[in-house]
Amino acid sequence: MSEWVFIVVGVLLTAAAVMALYRIARGPSILDRMIASDMLLTTIICAMGAEMVYNGHTRNLTAMLVLAATAFLAAVVVARYVSRRGSR
């Protein structure tokens, strides 16, 4: 497969990750940060998949599986904490 496909994919994923990091840094509330970090984790899973296609191996599958299965725990914990303590 030609190189430029992977260059485009890398640029798009990097831009998405940078935007998520900006939202994590800026806030304004802790829930916005949590949503942004969820989205950053999704971008990381997608990047791991794209890397497997580029290098032609399947070693990242287990990590992708674990991340997909446990990514929701952080959001649930933070949401429960916020429900009791207030927004900021």
Add this chain to the structure above:
Amino acid sequence: MNLDLVLDILTGSCLVLGAFLSLAAGVGLLRFPDAIARMHATTKPQILGLLFILAAIALQDRRWTTVLVLLTILVFQMLTAPISAHMVGRAGYRTGVVAPGSLLVDELERAIEEAQRDVVEESPDDSNPPPR
């Protein structure tokens, strides 16, 4: 035009589409006004973008064991993404992150009022005070 070339083109399109959905979610995360709208944007790569990337992997590595793991990843993501979205949306509504004017229909407000009225009506007869 042989099979490998067709599969490579399909794989490339799937990868670019999945990455583009991630970028769209990033733009929505930056530009949308409140937490619920941002959550709406970030759910796009969570299922569909991941589906495209997984389809690209399956097209390149056509073995049953790989496809089975990929299906498991997709099922786990589809099971757990709604849980976190539900909890975050609920917490956002109750802590006032959502702007009240931005909702056209608000069914949760009525439900919360009814629940609180039930607690107030029951409390004088109860020997135990209601949990706060």
